[in-house]
Amino acid sequence: MSFCVLGTGSYVPPKVVTNDDLAAFLETSDEWIRERTGIRQRHVCETESTCDLAYEAAVAAMAQSGVKAEELDMILCATISGDFATPSVACVVQKRLGAICPAMDLNAACSGFLFLLDTAAGFFARGRVKKMLVIGAERISRLLDWDDRSTCVIFGDGAGAMVLGEGDGYLASQLHSKGDDDVIRTPVFEGKSPFNRREQENPYIHMKGQETFRFAVNAMTHDLKNLIAQAGFAEEKIDWVIPHQANIRIIDAAKKRLHIPPERFCVNIDRYGNTSAASIPMVVDELNRSGKLNRGDLLALCAFGGGLSSAACILRW
Ligand code: ACO
Numbered sequence: 181m182s183f184c185v186l187g188t189g190s191y192v193p194p195k196v197v198t199n200d201d202l203a204a205f206l207e208t209s210d211e212w213i214r215e216r217t218g219i220r221q222r223h224v225c226e227t228e229s230t231c232d233l234a235y236e237a238a239v240a241a242m243a244q245s246g247v248k249a250e251e252l253d254m255i256l257c258a259t260i261s262g263d264f265a266t267p268s269v270a271c272v273v274q275k276r277l278g279a280i281c282p283a284m285d286l287n288a289a290c291s292g293f294l295f296l297l298d299t300a301a302g303f304f305a306r307g308r309v310k311k312m313l314v315i316g317a318e319r320i321s322r323l324l325d326w327d328d329r330s331t332c333v334i335f336g337d338g339a340g341a342m343v344l345g346e347g348d349g350y351l352a353s354q355l356h357s358k359g360d361d362d363v364i365r366t367p368v369f370e371g372k373s374p375f376n377r378r379e380q381e382n383p384y385i386h387m388k389g390q391e392t393f394r395f396a397v398n399a400m401t402h403d404l405k406n407l408i409a410q411a412g413f414a415e416e417k418i419d420w421v422i423p424h425q426a427n428i429r430i431i432d433a434a435k436k437r438l439h440i441p442p443e444r445f446c447v448n449i450d451r452y453g454n455t456s457a458a459s460i461p462m463v464v465d466e467l468n469r470s471g472k473l474n475r476g477d478l479l480a481l482c483a484f485g486g487g488l489s490s491a492a493c494i495l496r497w
Contacts, residue, residue: 181304181305181307181346181347182304182305182347182348182349182350182351183304183312183344183347183349183350184345184347184349185343185344185349185497186244186245186247186311186343187241187242187243187245187246187342188240188241188244188340188341188342188343188461188468188469189237189238189240189241189242189243189244189340189341189342189465190237190340190341190458190461190465191233191237191338191339192223192233192336192338192452192455193224193233193337194223195223195224195226196221196222196223196224197222197336198210198221199214199219199220199221202329202332202333205326206326206327206329206333207329208329213333216427216429217334217427217428217429217449217453218427218428218429218431218447218449218450219333219453220450221450221451221453222335222336222337222451222453223337223338223452224336224337225319225321225322229319230262230263230269230319230339231262231272231273231276231317233317233318233319233338233458234257234259234270234273234317235272235273235277237339237341237458237465238277238341239277241313241342242313242343244343245343247343247345249277249278249279250279250280251310251311252277252279252311252312252313253308253309253310253311253312254281254283254300254308254312255273255279255281255282255284255312255313255315256270256283256284256286256296256299256312256313256315257273257283257284257296258286258287258288258292258296258314258315258316258317258457259285259286259287259292259316259318260289260318260366261318261320261322261323263319268283268284268285269285270283270284270315271284273315277313279313288357288457288487288489289364289456289485289487289489290426290454290456290457290459290486290489291424291485291487291491292456292457292483292485293316293340293457293458293459293460293461293483294353294355294460294481294482294483294491294492294493295489295491296314296316297314297353297493298353298355298493300312300314301350301353304350310345311345312343312345313341314343314461315340315341315461316341316455316456316458316459316460316461317338317339317457317458318337318339318456318457318458319337320335320336320385320454320455321335321337323366323383324384325382325384325385330387330389331384331385331386333453334427335453335455336454336455337455337458338455338459338462339455339458339462340460340461340462340463340464340465342461349495349496349497350493350494350495351411351478351493351495352411352493352494353491353493354407354410354491354493355489355490355491356399356403356489357487357489358395358489359488360487360488362388363387363388363391363395364387364388364392365385365386365387365486366386366486367381367382367383367384367386368383369383393430395488395490396424396426396427396484396490397433397434399482399484400423400424400430400431400434400482400484400492401434403482403484403490403492404482405438407480407482407492407493408480411494413478413494414439416439416441418444418478418479418480418494419477419478419479420444420467420473420477420478420479420480421434421440421444421445421446422446422460422479422482423445423447423482423483424459424484424485425447425448425452425454425463426449426454426484426485427449427454428447428449428450431449434482440480446463446466446467447463448462448463456485459483460481464479464481473497475497476497477496477497478494478495478497479497480492481493481494481495
């Protein structure tokens with residue numbers, strides 16, 4: 181027993197920031213950002229919190245699924261930008277929905293939602309849950325150094341959610357970690373301990389772009405190829421590829437290396453940028469609501485990011 185998807189939802193804050201808006205205060209241009217990343221705009225929080233984004237996405241997914249808050253057996257949220265060290269985003273959403281189940285957050289950076297789906301599959305396999313709400317939510321804008329043009333132009337805020345029920349839709353998965361605190365690194369606030377002698381590093385996302393790029397192309401291609409073979413499918417049998425939306429050039433490189441028609445790769449990075457753990461469930465929700473998904477379709481989801489981490493899974497819709 182694993183799970184099937186009963187409903188999806190997503191939410192982005194209303195404030196749209198275009199590349200030209202960024203060029204007004206950064207040494208960058210719409211042309212550079214579009215050509216090097218595929219991004220035209222992103223949504224950025226003004227007054228909204230990560231919990232607000234998560235809650236709105238959850239409400240949309242719950243409405244589509246028809247599942248009531250009191251039926252939920254667990255809520256999980258993947259995030260690196262929760263509003264509090266405690267309570268977790270999942271706990272805040274639990275309270276707002278009026279649910280009474282356990283709730284917790286999980287951190288695997290941009291791969292977080294896929295690590296979370298695998299965790300969810302374990303709860304279903306043990307018969308511990310019948311209905312589960314899973315969310316990826318990020319207010320990455322608060323982790324960015326807005327003077328650093330090599331990072332702040334590529335991210336955006338948003339949330340995506342799924343309601344899961346008992347079923348056999350989770351067919352195969354792979355999770356990988358390659359511990360590295362240098363390539364992608366976001367230091368935390370050091371606190372005010374009178375005994376602390378550690379230096380405060382800038383608490384923003386630091387990223388070695390080209391190293392991340394190489395890791396991403398390898399991880400995406402390698403994970404997907406291995407996973408599809410492990411699941412016993414020919415690559416051409418995959419109906420939809422849901423890649424983490426980090427850079428259109430990473431997705432294009434994966435397209436060239438896989439035997440899957442390019443039009444089956446789902447892309448929304450042009451409108452939202454990289455929303456980290458929210459990226460994959462936002463794309464799935466967009467695809468679901470477009471009406472293009474059919475029961476029985478095979479979806480290959482793949483992500484990579486801080487940790488370093490990468491993950492992939494195959495879902496039967
Ligand atoms: N506007 C204009 N110029 C820029 C900008 C910008 N926004 N950013 C960098 N540049 C300049 C650099 O300064 C450099 O100039 P120089 O040649 O004079 O030194 C030049 O552009 C080229 O810089 P590169 O870093 O080589 O640019 P690249 O083509 O690699 O693109 C990017 C940078 C977009 C960050 C790319 O490397 C990338 O997408 N990497 C992967 C990021 C990713 O996937 N992250 C996911 C994980 S994040 C997480 O888990 C939280």
